[in-house]
Amino acid sequence: MAVREATPQDARLVARMLHAFNTEFGEPTPPVEVLAERLERLLAGDDMVALLAGEEGLALLTFRPGVWDPGPVALLEEMYVVPDRRGQGIGSAVIERAFDVARERGCATFQVNVDEPDVDAQRFYEAHGVAGTFDGHRAFWFEREL
């Protein structure tokens, strides 16, 4: 499965996939138009990358500065495969490409947050070397609105 880096011209496709993702999982989402407008700007910048496997798989990555490593830190913000193409290796192709893109940018660390009930996602990440225990303990993702 070929995976390519999205350009700002792909903003609408990426927006549609992110919208479908949140809709499927009952999460709130801005309308596709709003996401597309944001993505057109963000994908033209240097600190967000979307990876596309056709119109069927997506990873959205951000890069931010880190002090502990010489390079930036990669965070997998979102990952999505269209429902009728799941279980066919598309997610694996996309995440492996995400690792490569992060390595090319000099990242030493690749992070993601995953919901506790989403054991399938946890298994998927663990199978790709992204683990939820550090020195024998777990870490939680905390958040607040401002």
Add this chain to the structure above:
Amino acid sequence: MAVREATPQDARLVARMLHAFNTEFGEPTPPVEVLAERLERLLAGDDMVALLAGEEGLALLTFRPGVWDPGPVALLEEMYVVPDRRGQGIGSAVIERAFDVARERGCATFQVNVDEPDVDAQRFYEAHGVAGTFDGHRAFWFEREL
């Protein structure tokens, strides 16, 4: 307790505090010189901010693009108060200022990761409105080296 935004000229002080933090908790850290050199560059940029309460309290924040909100997303990367000044409200002053800085930058979301055994930190964050449950469930922080 006055809290101010660090400048690149504060890189060495920030480096010393981060080094002391990791050393206290048995985490690996580059030498102070290496951290100071990195911080001098990063604090001159736009996507990392260090907040200082004298030489006694520190918060290190990053900002990265987000698609779900109009503005960037704030992540509290590190927070530290020197051992003999803990429990005196310095951490509270620092994190409240971190919220303000994030709001000024248009952030709607403020994130942090916290180790499961570190119940004191969890209590501190919860007391400041940073919560570890979303729609009734928790989320884990997953990570791999590249």
